[in-house]
Amino acid sequence: MDAIEIDGLTKKFGDVLALDHLNLTVKKNSVFGFLGPNGAGKTTTLRLLVGLAKPTSGTAKILGYNIKSQINKIYPRIGFLPDIPVFYGWMTAKEYLNFVADIFKIPHKKREKKIDYLLEITNLKEVKTKIKGYSRGMKKKLGIAQALINDPEVIFMDEPTSALDPIGRKEILEMMTSLGKETTVFFSTHILNDVERICDSVAILHEGRLVTEESLESLKTKYSKPIFTLEFDDRPDKLTKILKNMPWIENIEQYNNALKVTSKNLKMGQKELPNLIAKSNLSLKSFQIEEPSLEDIFVKIVGG
Amino acid sequence: MSFLKKEFMGIFKTYKAWVVIAIFLFFAFMSPPVAKFAPEIVESLLEGQGTAISIPTPTILDSFTQYFKNLSQIGILAVILLSMGLVADERAKGTLQLVITKPISRATVVLSKFLAHASLFIVSMIIGAIICYFYSIVIFEAEKLTEFIQVNFLFIIYYLVVLSITLFFSAILSNQIAAGGLSIVALASLSILPSLNKILAKYSPAALTSTANNILYKKASFLDATWPIITSFILIAALLTLGIFILNKQEI
Numbered sequence: 166m167d168a169i170e171i172d173g174l175t176k177k178f179g180d181v182l183a184l185d186h187l188n189l190t191v192k193k194n195s196v197f198g199f200l201g202p203n204g205a206g207k208t209t210t211l212r213l214l215v216g217l218a219k220p221t222s223g224t225a226k227i228l229g230y231n232i233k234s235q236i237n238k239i240y241p242r243i244g245f246l247p248d249i250p251v252f253y254g255w256m257t258a259k260e261y262l263n264f265v266a267d268i269f270k271i272p273h274k275k276r277e278k279k280i281d282y283l284l285e286i287t288n289l290k291e292v293k294t295k296i297k298g299y300s301r302g303m304k305k306k307l308g309i310a311q312a313l314i315n316d317p318e319v320i321f322m323d324e325p326t327s328a329l330d331p332i333g334r335k336e337i338l339e340m341m342t343s344l345g346k347e348t349t350v351f352f353s354t355h356i357l358n359d360v361e362r363i364c365d366s367v368a369i370l371h372e373g374r375l376v377t378e379e380s381l382e383s384l385k386t387k388y389s390k391p392i393f394t395l396e397f398d399d400r401p402d403k404l405t406k407i408l409k410n411m412p413w414i415e416n417i418e419q420y421n422n423a424l425k426v427t428s429k430n431l432k433m434g435q436k437e438l439p440n441l442i443a444k445s446n447l448s449l450k451s452f453q454i455e456e457p458s459l460e461d462i463f464v465k466i467v468g469g
Numbered sequence: 470m471s472f473l474k475k476e477f478m479g480i481f482k483t484y485k486a487w488v489v490i491a492i493f494l495f496f497a498f499m500s501p502p503v504a505k506f507a508p509e510i511v512e513s514l515l516e517g518q519g520t521a522i523s524i525p526t527p528t529i530l531d532s533f534t535q536y537f538k539n540l541s542q543i544g545i546l547a548v549i550l551l552s553m554g555l556v557a558d559e560r561a562k563g564t565l566q567l568v569i570t571k572p573i574s575r576a577t578v579v580l581s582k583f584l585a586h587a588s589l590f591i592v593s594m595i596i597g598a599i600i601c602y603f604y605s606i607v608i609f610e611a612e613k614l615t616e617f618i619q620v621n622f623l624f625i626i627y628y629l630v631v632l633s634i635t636l637f638f639s640a641i642l643s644n645q646i647a648a649g650g651l652s653i654v655a656l657a658s659l660s661i662l663p664s665l666n667k668i669l670a671k672y673s674p675a676a677l678t679s680t681a682n683n684i685l686y687k688k689a690s691f692l693d694a695t696w697p698i699i700t701s702f703i704l705i706a707a708l709l710t711l712g713i714f715i716l717n718k719q720e721i
Contacts, residue, residue: 212720217566218721247566252564268472308567
């Protein structure tokens with residue numbers, strides 16, 4: 166059984182189609198990045214999955230339970246972090262976590278340890294002030310802590326690293342990676358670097374539609390057109406002519422003794438280029454492969 | 470229980486409890502002397518104007534009437550102002566999102582809020598009533614305990630009706646000002662019911678306050694309030710059920 170199975174999930178706001186027949190599967194114990202530009206429908210999807218909004222059509226299952234008819238069976242087993250978590254400002258972080266632990270009926274002995282641990286990893290242990298005085302970043306961290314208190318099997322996070330400083334971001338990403346070993350982490354983001362660092366699989370959403378869903382590796386293989394930068398002692402005119410006839414080459418640019426070769430396929434380039442260079446009798450000074458970043462792929466896919 | 474505990478904690482930590490108690494203490498301490506000295510104040514104002522008005526000597530009943538007048542006007546307004554944001558504000562701010570995505574039902578949220586605030590108002594009214602009663606005894610040197618208790622009891626039920634109306638609008642709307650405004654309109658409509666026909670005058674919850682006044686002046690017995698008490702509890706249950714039903718259907 167998969168952790169999340171989304172089947173034709175659709176949400177309309179009046180005439181506006183916010184989410185258009187989304188189909189998606191997320192494997193258990195994986196970190197799944199849900200990518201898309203602002204307004205793509207990421208938050209709407211998360212709100213539908215956690216029962217805050219109701220789908221116009223379609224449905225989804227979380228841990229085998231239907232979000233429409235069995236949401237009460239889902240809540241004890243999930244954690245949720247909204248984009249901007251809001252708490253009772255008159256409480257302290259510890260009081261809020263105690264309140265959440267009360268809801269989950271976590272026994273007092275276990276609760277103390279758990280709350281201490283969560284405050285420790287979110288760097289909130291020494292903060293004794295009320296939540297109303299917290300910065301956005303501190304609220305985000307507390308949001309993460311409250312989402313983890315019940316040891317959820319699936320955790321939904323909407324933009325978990327926004328509002329965090331670089332150190333806070335790094336800590337949260339590390340925490341998410343370690344979570345992914347025993348928990349399914351489903352998070353939305355538009356920070357591509359985060360996805361590249363921690364995700365097993367990604368889905369890209371654009372204007373309410375799923376553009377692609379696959380592992381990061383296969384996404385890169387599929388969309389990446391790597392550029393090989395070669396530098397020789399002499400002008401590689403002959404080699405340029407030969408390469409122009411190769412079917413796996415997309416583009417070649419020569420700058421005196423240097424060549425910039427865009428390959429349609431990374432593996433073909435890695436295999437064929439050294440052979441052809443060897444045959445051309447040129448002395449090679451440098452050989453570099455530039456893989457396009459996820460950002461390049463993203464821009465290409467969503468047509469930015 | 471977790472949400473009820475949180476509500477009580479919030480009532481004390483946000484000083485709401487002290488504000489409500491202070492309001493009722495103010496009524497309790499102000500009403501008896503105002504009733505006692507009202508004739509003298511009026512006379513001193515009219516002095517020298519050549520107007521002769523005979524004002525009867527105030528009794529302990531005037532003190533109680535003054536107290537209940539405050540309860541039915543400023544007190545009711547305070548209940549609406551303090552309750553209109555109960556659910557609406559949590560929804561508008563976003564605190565409700567984090568709560569209802571956990572194993573807690575929306576019904577629990579609404580009922581906990583009702584129970585916690587009903588307790589707050591009841592306790593504050595009891596404190597106010599005790600002080601008002603003993604202060605009145607000291608000033609007027611008279612007693613009317615049974616009627617005073619009965620009228621207070623009817624006012625408590627009336628306050629629960631007001632709370633349930635306000636909580637109903639707060640649960641179905643995300644704007645607390647709108648919830649407060651509609652509560653005032655609903656309450657005003659409810660209070661004109663008795664003037665529409667005799668049946669409504671006898672059975673509707675609005676009859677609680679008019680019967681209360683009659684009990685105080687021995688124009689009615691406590692038993693005359695039986696039907697208004699029953700219809701009030703039916704209205705409270707209906708409003709809470711409908712509020713929860715609508716909230717369950719809504720997106721947060």
